[in-house]
Every structure is written in C-alpha cells, then in structure tokens.
Amino acid sequence: MGQDPLFLGHISIGVIIIVLVKVLVAFAVLMVAVMLMIWFERKVISDMQNRIGPNRAGPWGLLQTLADGIKLFFKEDLVPEKADRFAFKLAPYLALVPALVAFTIVPVGGVVHIFGHTVQLQVADPPIGILLLLAMSSISVYGTMLAGWSSGSKYPLLGSVRASAQMVSYEAAMGLAVATVVLITGSLSTRDIVSSQAGAFFHIFPKWNLIRLGVVPFLIFLVAATAELNRPPFDLTEAEQELVGGYVTEYSSIRFALFFLSEFMNAITMSAVIVTLFLGGPDGPNLGGPSFIWPILWFLIKTGAFLFFYVWVRAALPRLRYDQLMDLGWKLLIPVALAWLLVVAGMQVSRIYGLVLFVVFAAAGAILYRAIIIGRETGSEAEVITTFRKLPAADPIRPEGD
Amino acid sequence: MEPTFLLAAIAKPDLITFIAAALIVIGGAFGVITSRNPVHSALSLVLTMFGIAVLFIEQDAQFLAAVQVIVYAGAIVVLFLFVIMLLGVDRREVFGRESLRAQRPLAAAAGVIALGEVLLLARTTWATGAHAVNGPVGNSYDNVQRIAAEVFSTYLLPFEATAVLLVIAVLAAVYLARRLVTANAEEENSEEVEGKAVER
Numbered sequence: 001m002g003q004d005p006l007f008l009g010h011i012s013i014g015v016i017i018i019v020l021v022k023v024l025v026a027f028a029v030l031m032v033a034v035m036l037m038i039w040f041e042r043k044v045i046s047d048m049q050n051r052i053g054p055n056r057a058g059p060w061g062l063l064q065t066l067a068d069g070i071k072l073f074f075k076e077d078l079v080p081e082k083a084d085r086f087a088f089k090l091a092p093y094l095a096l097v098p099a100l101v102a103f104t105i106v107p108v109g110g111v112v113h114i115f116g117h118t119v120q121l122q123v124a125d126p127p128i129g130i131l132l133l134l135a136m137s138s139i140s141v142y143g144t145m146l147a148g149w150s151s152g153s154k155y156p157l158l159g160s161v162r163a164s165a166q167m168v169s170y171e172a173a174m175g176l177a178v179a180t181v182v183l184i185t186g187s188l189s190t191r192d193i194v195s196s197q198a199g200a201f202f203h204i205f206p207k208w209n210l211i212r213l214g215v216v217p218f219l220i221f222l223v224a225a226t227a228e229l230n231r232p233p234f235d236l237t238e239a240e241q242e243l244v245g246g247y248v249t250e251y252s253s254i255r256f257a258l259f260f261l262s263e264f265m266n267a268i269t270m271s272a273v274i275v276t277l278f279l280g281g282p283d284g285p286n287l288g289g290p291s292f293i294w295p296i297l298w299f300l301i302k303t304g305a306f307l308f309f310y311v312w313v314r315a316a317l318p319r320l321r322y323d324q325l326m327d328l329g330w331k332l333l334i335p336v337a338l339a340w341l342l343v344v345a346g347m348q349v350s351r352i353y354g355l356v357l358f359v360v361f362a363a364a365g366a367i368l369y370r371a372i373i374i375g376r377e378t379g380s381e382a383e384v385i386t387t388f389r390k391l392p393a394a395d396p397i398r399p400e401g402d
Numbered sequence: 403m404e405p406t407f408l409l410a411a412i413a414k415p416d417l418i419t420f421i422a423a424a425l426i427v428i429g430g431a432f433g434v435i436t437s438r439n440p441v442h443s444a445l446s447l448v449l450t451m452f453g454i455a456v457l458f459i460e461q462d463a464q465f466l467a468a469v470q471v472i473v474y475a476g477a478i479v480v481l482f483l484f485v486i487m488l489l490g491v492d493r494r495e496v497f498g499r500e501s502l503r504a505q506r507p508l509a510a511a512a513g514v515i516a517l518g519e520v521l522l523l524a525r526t527t528w529a530t531g532a533h534a535v536n537g538p539v540g541n542s543y544d545n546v547q548r549i550a551a552e553v554f555s556t557y558l559l560p561f562e563a564t565a566v567l568l569v570i571a572v573l574a575a576v577y578l579a580r581r582l583v584t585a586n587a588e589e590e591n592s593e594e595v596e597g598k599a600v601e602r
Contacts, residue, residue, distance in 0.1 A: 087445070090445075126464065127464045127543045128468040131469075134472050138476025138480075139475060139476060142445075142448070145480065145487075146441075161487070161488070164480060165484075
C-alpha cells in the first residue's frame with residue numbers, strides 16, 4: 001500500500017511532463033485500439049457468419065473504421081426540432097468522457113525508470129482506485145439517458161429507459177464482485193490489486209483472483225460488465241427489431257460517431273479491468289528479452305482474449321428478453337454475489353467459518369429455489385404476472401408487456 | 403524561463419482547487435433553482451455533487467468523494483431523472499402562480515435559519531464538544547480503514563439503526579407498489595366483467 005513513487009519527491013517540471021506524456025500516450029493508444037477493435041469485431045463476426053467483411057480500405061480492410069469516421073465527420077449534423085438542444089449536444093460527451101477516464105486506472109505494465117524517475121505504467125493510481133471505475137460507469141448512465149430523452153422521440157426514450165434501468169441494476173452485482181476482490185487484497189488501488197496476484201500456488205497455478213476467489217465473482221463480474229456495456233446478449237437498448245436504433249436513433253454525424261467510439265472504448269476498458277481484477281493484470285512469465293516488455297505483452301494478450309470473447313458472444317447468443325434480463329440481475333447475480341462476498345469474508349477469518357457459511361448459503365439457496373418452484377406451481381406467481389400484464393400499456397418500463 | 407504560476411499552482415494547489423470547486427458548487431446550485439426545465443435542474447444538481455466530490459478530494463477524503471459520485475450523482479439523481487422523465491413533468495414550468503401562497507418568504511426564512519445554524523455549529527462547541535475541524539485526518543490511503551473503525555465502533559448503533567430504517571423503507575415501497583398493481587388489476591377485471599355483461 002503506497003503512493004505513486006512519481007509524486008513522492010519534489011514535483012518538478014520533469015514529473016509534470018511525464019504525467020502529460022502518459023496521458024497523451026494513453027489517449028492515442030486507446031483511439032487506435034478502438035479503431036482496430038471495430039475492424040476486429042467486424043472481421044471476426046463476418047468470419048463466423050461466413051462472410052468476408054470489410055476488405056476495401058487498406059490491407060485486409062484495416063482502414064475501414066478510419067474511412068467510416070471521416071465519412072461521418074463530413075455528414076450533416078442534424079438536431080431534431082423537438083429535441084432539447086442543450087442536453088442533446090451534451091449527451092455524447094457525457095458518454096465519451098467516463099469511457100476515457102475509466103481506463104486511466106488500469107495498470108498496463110510494470111514499473112520503468114525514465115530520467116531518474118520511477119514511473120508506473122498506468123495513467124493514474126489514485127487511492128480510491130477501483131472505485132473510480134464504479135463512479136465512471138455510474139456517470140456514463142447519463143449519456144444514454146439524456147440522449148434518449150433529449151431526442152424528443154418515442155423509440156430513443158424507450159431505449160434509454162431500458163438502458164438506464166439495466167445499467168443501474170447491474171451496477172450492484174458488479175460492485176459486489178469488485179468488493180470480493182477488494183476484500184482479499186485489502187486495498188482499493190489497482191496497483192496493489194495487481195501486485196497481490198503475483199506468484200503461484202504449487203509453482204503451477206498462478207495466484208490470480210480468478211482462482212483465489214473461486215470462479216464465481218469472476219463470472220458475475222463478466223456477466224454484469226457485459227450488461228453494463230449494453231453489448232449482446234444484453235443489447236436491448238438498441239434492439240433494432242423493436243426500437244429502430246435505440247437511444248442513438250436521432251443522432252447523426254460526429255455525435256453518432258462519439259457514441260460508438262465510447263461504446264467500443266468501454267468494451268476495451270472493461271476487458272482491461274477484468275484482466276486487472278481477476279487475471280493478474282500484467283502478471284506472467286518473463287520469457288527473455290527486455291524485462292519491461294513482457295508484462296505489457298501479457299496484458300495485451302489477456303485483454304485481447306476478452307475482446308474476442310465479447311465478439312464471440314455477440315455472434316453466438318440471442319438477445320435476452322427484458323424480464324429475463326431483470327430476473328438474471330436481481331434474482332440471481334445480486335444474491336449470489338452477496339452470499340459469495342460473505343463466504344470470502346468468512347474465509348478471511350478462518351477456513352472453517354467460511355466453509356460453514358458456504359454450506360449455510362447453499363442450503364438456504366436450495367430451499368429458496370424449491371420454495372419459488374412450489375409457489376409457481378400453486379399459482380400465486382401466475383396471479384402476479386397477470387396483474388402486471390393488465391397494467392395500462394402506457395407504462396414505458398415494460399414496453400413490450402412481457 | 404519557468405512557468406512559475408503553473409509550478410505554484412501545482413505546489414500549493416489547495417486554494418485554486420477550492421475556488422474552482424466552490425464556483426462549480428455554487429453555479430450548480432443556482433442552476434437547480436433557476437432552470438425552467440426540471441431535467442436541466444437535475445443536471446445542475448449533478449454538477450453540484452461533482453463540486454462537492456472535488457472538495458472532498460481536496461480534504462484528502464478520497465473515499466467520501468468516490469461515494470459522493472457513485473451514490474449521489476450515479477444513483478439518486480438518476481432516480482430523479484427517471485421519475486421526471488416517466489411522469490412526463492419534463493416540460494417548462496410556469497412561474498408566477500404558486501400553489502402555496504407564502505412559499506417564497508418561508509423558503510427564504512428557512513434558508514437564513516439553516517445558514518445561521520451551520521455558522522453557529524461551526525463556531526461553538528456545545529453540539530459536539532469540539533470545534534469544527536477543518537483539514538485532513540491522516541493520509542488519503544487509510545480512508546476506508548478509518549471510516550470502518552469509526553462506523554463499527556463509536557457509531558455502531560446509529561449505523562445499524564440507519565440500516566434498519568433503509569430496509570423498512572424498501573419493504574414499504576415494495577408493499578405499496580404491489581398493492582397498487584393488484585388494485586389496478588382488480589379494477590380492470592371488474593370493468594371487463596361489466597363490459598361483458600352489457601354486451602350480453
């Protein structure tokens with residue numbers, strides 16, 4: 001547990017320049033990464049669907065995203081007549097800025113020495129660490145919400161109401177999964193989270209949180225993060241068949257591009273955060289060569305694997321219904337995350353205590369599950385569902401009425 | 403040539419940070435009461451929350467700053483916006499006529515009283531037995547430990563009482579929402595029955 005070594009001594013011009021360079025490099029790399037990610041997604045998905053995909057601009061269509069970006073930039077920028085102009089113009093930036101800020105806490109490598117300064121390869125290592133991610137993901141709700149509302153149009157509003165309800169409800173499960181990691185690390189700082197995962201059990205299994213915490217918090221975080229990103233199979237926000245284009249329907253030109261930029265940037269950030277929290281971040285064997293290069297490579301490989309996972313899931317899984325989405329979040333992920341958090345806390349006290357808690361929660365969960373099944377069979381649940389169905393159709397939280 | 407101003411700002415940033423954050427807070431607060439559109443008011447409220455979070459960071463209360471953003475800006479104002487958008491009150495309000503006649507003078511009086519109370523509490527010792535303390539306690543890395551130690555020892559009873567209060571509030575909200583739904587459904591059911599009866 002310690003401060004960023006860069007700020008320990010006297011803060012000179014050199015330190016300021018290093019910080020500025022870190023920010024600029026992170027920004028540039030993130031932009032290029034988004035460009036490559038969009039290309040990667042389109043290529044992989046077209047492969048999986050037996051198509052060729054983008055292949056015109058540049059070698060293997062690599063420059064397709066750039067071409068699309070330039071095209072969007074020169075298109076006419078429309079603001080609908082019924083739009084709330086201020087909020088309509090503000091919303092894309094509210095979506096983009098959190099996506100940029102959240103990446104700053106991710107450690108992309110080890111520590112390097114530049115001009116006598118010890119520099120951590122991450123933009124910032126604030127004491128609140130991983131809480132910054134939660135704060136930023138809760139701020140990014142505003143982008144979607146305002147975009148839908150300010151468009152002054154029906155489908156964007158429905159899309160944004162879905163999106164914000166979804167993001168707010170999955171934030172809880174995500175926060176609980178993060179809490180288990182913080183509990184076992186004893187620190188909020190991402191640098192500490194990564195360094196506590198170094199080493200191995202029996203010299204074979206890495207001491208990553210994925211293994212240390214059991215796989216459950218990792219799975220919960222993965223699902224919650226996918227929902228938080230509004231990516232398939234949780235992309236009800238922009239379900240084309242129902243909502244035209246969701247909250248971005250009325251957007252055009254560079255504002256539309258900014259929304260998509262932030263969406264893909266969020267996907268990259270979330271993959272990087274998953275790697276940081278559960279897969280040891282830049283941790284990995286050093287296979288020779290300069291020592292600072294391997295952590296960065298391992299980090300890139302792991303993050304790339306998760307990006308591929310997101311694309312794969314998009315190609316493989318159908319979209320959830322709204323009630324399935326809410327059931328999964330509130331009835332499964334949050335209780336399991338809460339129970340697992342308590343089990344991990346018990347394990348911190350003593351092994352026996354944790355095991356007893358585990359057994360108690362497993363038994364309680366089984367009883368609850370059985371009770372719900374019996375309740376469904378005796379018909380009381382069916383009554384509740386019919387009462388929901390008979391609500392007036394104007395209730396926009398349940399636009400499709402089950 | 404050294405940019406001395408920049409260096410001074412970085413070496414002694416407290417005052418500049420405070421001024422900037424205070425301006426954000428006050429500007430946001432004015433936005434809340436002057437905006438004609440409730441959604442714009444809510445957005446100004448978010449601005450105020452952010453300013454307060456910056457003030458917390460400036461006092462080395464980093465954890466409180468994070469909680470401020472996550473809970474207040476990220477959850478509570480989002481709920482405000484939900485209610486505003488779904489109830490369809492997101493239109494411009496007409497000022498001038500008010501439902502409560504003496505509302506404005508009363509509000510002004512309440513504001514003055516609250517301000518006086520805050521000043522009194524900051525200046526005297528009779529409320530807490532100590533002067534208002536201004537400044538960081540310890541470093542910014544043991545925030546969580548310090549708060550946890552206080553909450554689970556000195557202030558355990560108020561903390562538990564707050565938790566119980568929150569649970570009661572949630573239960574009450576769920577109960578009210580459920581009852582409303584069943585009542586609606588019953589109404590509709592009876593209407594349907596009546597309609598069928600008339601048809602026959």
